[in-house]
Amino acid sequence: MLTLYYYPGNANLAPHILLEELGVAHHLELVDRAVDAHKEAAYLALNPHGRLPTLVDGALVLTEAAAICLHLADTHPEAHLAPPLGSAARADFYRWLMYLTNTVQAEMLFYFYPERLADDAAMAARVKHHAEARVAAMFDQIELALQAGGSGFLSGAQFSAVDAYLLMVSRWSRMMARPARGRAALARCLANLAARPAVQRAFAAEGIEAPYY
Numbered sequence: 001m002l003t004l005y006y007y008p009g010n011a012n013l014a015p016h017i018l019l020e021e022l023g024v025a026h027h028l029e030l031v032d033r034a035v036d037a038h039k040e041a042a043y044l045a046l047n048p049h050g051r052l053p054t055l056v057d058g059a060l061v062l063t064e065a066a067a068i069c070l071h072l073a074d075t076h077p078e079a080h081l082a083p084p085l086g087s088a089a090r091a092d093f094y095r096w097l098m099y100l101t102n103t104v105q106a107e108m109l110f111y112f113y114p115e116r117l118a119d120d121a122a123m124a125a126r127v128k129h130h131a132e133a134r135v136a137a138m139f140d141q142i143e144l145a146l147q148a149g150g151s152g153f154l155s156g157a158q159f160s161a162v163d164a165y166l167l168m169v170s171r172w173s174r175m176m177a178r179p180a181r182g183r184a185a186l187a188r189c190l191a192n193l194a195a196r197p198a199v200q201r202a203f204a205a206e207g208i209e210a211p212y213y
């Protein structure tokens, strides 16, 4: 039995969508950020970073949302959540998954936690403002890639782990002045992703209601 430690809508959402896409038995364990449970000793013993998510798969304790997505794809090759190893399609898949986690997601942390990079509230507001603008420019690039690709998926011709990640980070932009959904190809892509039965199950299990992104 796999256990995913989660808080509704956090970086657990992409791995959670993949668990639902795979249809594998799993247990969701709430880490209640409302009471800082992610900073308590019991959770820090699993994830010393005090962040979500964490996946426990037998003896394996795995942190980092993108690593969890890759692990789920690797351990269920029949589901084709990632293209074949060594293929050009796999390289493109890596490119987009890395971009989403180490560029878009990383920038979003500045938007959500600007006080960590600022000395006072005014500086934090500036950090947040700049992060939001930079994230918008990133979604502009993703929009161009979706338009050029033409498949409705960010990498390749079919759903992959990249798309679950895209939906997750797009959801995080929903309160921004220029949310991901405000671009034509992204709007179509996100609507299709959100309508997938597995995605709907993940939303429901985390208690997430519309608007989803």
Ligand SMILES: N[C@@H](CCC(=O)N[C@@H](CS)C(=O)NCC(=O)O)C(=O)O
Residues within 6 Å of the ligand: 009, 010, 011, 012, 038, 050, 051, 052, 053, 063, 064, 065, 066, 101, 105, 109
């Ligand atoms: N690189 C990590 C980042 C995880 C992360 O920052 N998660 C957020 C929630 S979306 C979190 O746990 N924040 C709590 C904190 O930073 O104190 C990953 O992708 O798993």
